[in-house]
Amino acid sequence: MHEISLVRTIFRTLEAEFPAAGLDGLERIELKVGPLSNVETILLQNAFNAVVEEEEQRFQGVQLQVNLVPILIECPECGQRTEVENYRFVCQCGRPCANVVQGNELMIERVVFKS
Ligand SMILES: [Zn+2]
Structure with missing residues (x-):
């Protein structure tokens, strides 16, 4: 399962970034996950x-906390950023946009570490 290897990667990343003793006080891991990440x-x-x-x-x-973020597109024509709902990639100005x-x-x- 692809999620299992993702979780292992998360732990390896934390081990690379923090000293082992510090990780003993770990309380929560927060992930930022977008809908296009296929997770x-x-x-x-x-x-x-x-x-x-x-x-x-x-x-x-x-604890593992997953913070979901919406899909945002930026229109090269008008420069506006639009939140994509239901995978409808259309700018507020009406133009289709895949940016x-x-x-x-x-x-x-x-x-987050225990205090
Ligand atoms: Zn636009």
Whole structure:
């Protein structure tokens, strides 16, 4: 499952960025996920729980929060940014537009440590 490897990548990224001792105080991981990233929140949560349970017990109790962001397009004709609903890629000015400026994200947005 593609979500399992995503979760493993998240843990490897955190290990590369923070000293091991610091990660013991990890409380919450917040991800920024766009609809075009092909990630299902529920599958990601399930994968996270499974990986923590089976491979990464040291992260037990850490929360995964998925922050969904909308798709935004920017029209090259009029310069306006429009939020895409129902995958309808049309600018407010009426022109079709495929210039996506937000919506592909799949990234660690924030990590929160216990105080
Ligand atoms: Zn426009």
